[in-house]
Amino acid sequence: MPLLSAKLIRKSYKVSNNPFKQRYLEVLKGISFTLNPGQTLAVVGESGSGKSTLARILVGAEQPDKGQLFFQDKDILQDKHFPWYQNMRMIFQNPATSLNPRATILQTLEEPLINAGQLNHHQRLERIAEVLELVGLRSEHAQRYPHTFSGGQRQRIAIARALMLQPKVIVADEPVSALDVSVQAQIINLLIELQEKLELAYVFISHDLGLVQHFSDKVLVMHNGQQEEYGRVQEVFSQPQSSYTIELLKASAGYKRKS
Ligand SMILES: Nc1ncnc2c1ncn2[C@@H]1O[C@H](COP(=O)(O)OP(=O)(O)O)[C@@H](O)[C@H]1O
Ligand SMILES: [Mg+2]
Incomplete structure (x- = not known):
């Protein structure tokens, strides 16, 4: 049985407050997928295609209109x-803004445990x-x-916060795009290691098609809120059916040659 499945998710935002001329922007136009335990679904598509909106819906931060x-x-x-909160957690692009600067690591990591109310102070x-050890940090880091x-390291802390309540699904919205290239591989390797140890399922939003190919089982290609393509990574990347996917793959290949 799939762990998570989405069926024809739709979402619009009201973009004008004029009562005589209400305008809506359709951001998600029927998104469907299934995700098995321990597997990774990549979500790709250019900026504005609706990826983060889908992510917010998947962690319950927003309601879809339909689906x-x-x-x-x-x-x-x-x-x-x-x-x-216990089953699906999010990791954001930029740990500099997603972590509370006025809270110690201990406070940040203890908060979800206090909210869940299941452990005493010592157990917390x-x-x-x-x-902290799971994400490659040490307990003496907790006071900082x-x-x-x-x-x-900050992204490791954000990952630790997401793991505190042993979720089954992590939605990672471009989790390495704000990091130095040299650090990106370390964080990706950590995510892979955690997935194996904890049987985590990931929804992994990324611009980097090379990374997606390496890291994911399935891929969902989005374009203007439309589901352009969805399937197993090898199949989609070796035999893309949509012209948009072909363009994305070409652009990514061009970029790789130059670097
Ligand atoms: N709360 C909102 N109100 C109005 N428009 C929004 C809102 N959130 C996102 N949008 C619009 O929805 C579209 C998709 O945004 P987003 O999901 O952030 O895309 P992506 O993450 O793929 O860049 C964009 O055009 C964005 O401006
Ligand atoms: Mg986004």
Whole structure:
């Protein structure tokens, strides 16, 4: 059974406040996919194609206008008690802005545990030490503030925060695009290692088609909110059906030759 499936997700935003002339922008025009435990779905497409909107819907931060989302066999858009927070977590592009600068790492990592209310103080500290080790940091880092870390270390902290409640799905919105190239591979390798250890499923939003090919099982190509193409990575990349995917692949190949 798939862990997560999306069926014909649609979303529009109102873009004019004029009551005589209401205008809507259709940002998602029927997006569908399935994601199995421990697997990675890449979402690719140019800026403005609706990737981050889809990400926010997948972690329950926004409601779609139409469509269904199933977690295992649960219809979670209809279930008022579904614990989104424990099952699906997000990692953002820029850890410099996604971490609270005034909170120590300990406070940042303890917050989801306090909200979940299942562990006492001692157990929370144990869990924090365990997760810091999982992401390649040390427990003595816990007393420090985000600005005292490098970009890569900050992204490790953001990953740790996402892992605190043992989610099944991580939605990563361009998680390495704000990092130095030398650090990107380390974070990708960490994500791969965590996926193997914890059987995590990833929705991995990325511009980097080379990385997507290396890292993902399935790929969803989006263009102006439209699902251009969806399928297994090898199939989509070796025999793209849509002219938009072909253009994306060409652009990415051109870019690689030059660098
Ligand atoms: N809250 C919002 N209100 C109005 N328009 C929005 C809102 N959020 C996103 N959009 C628009 O939706 C489109 C898709 O945005 P986004 O999902 O961020 O795309 P991507 O992540 O692929 O760059 C863009 O045109 C963006 O301006
Ligand atoms: Mg985006």
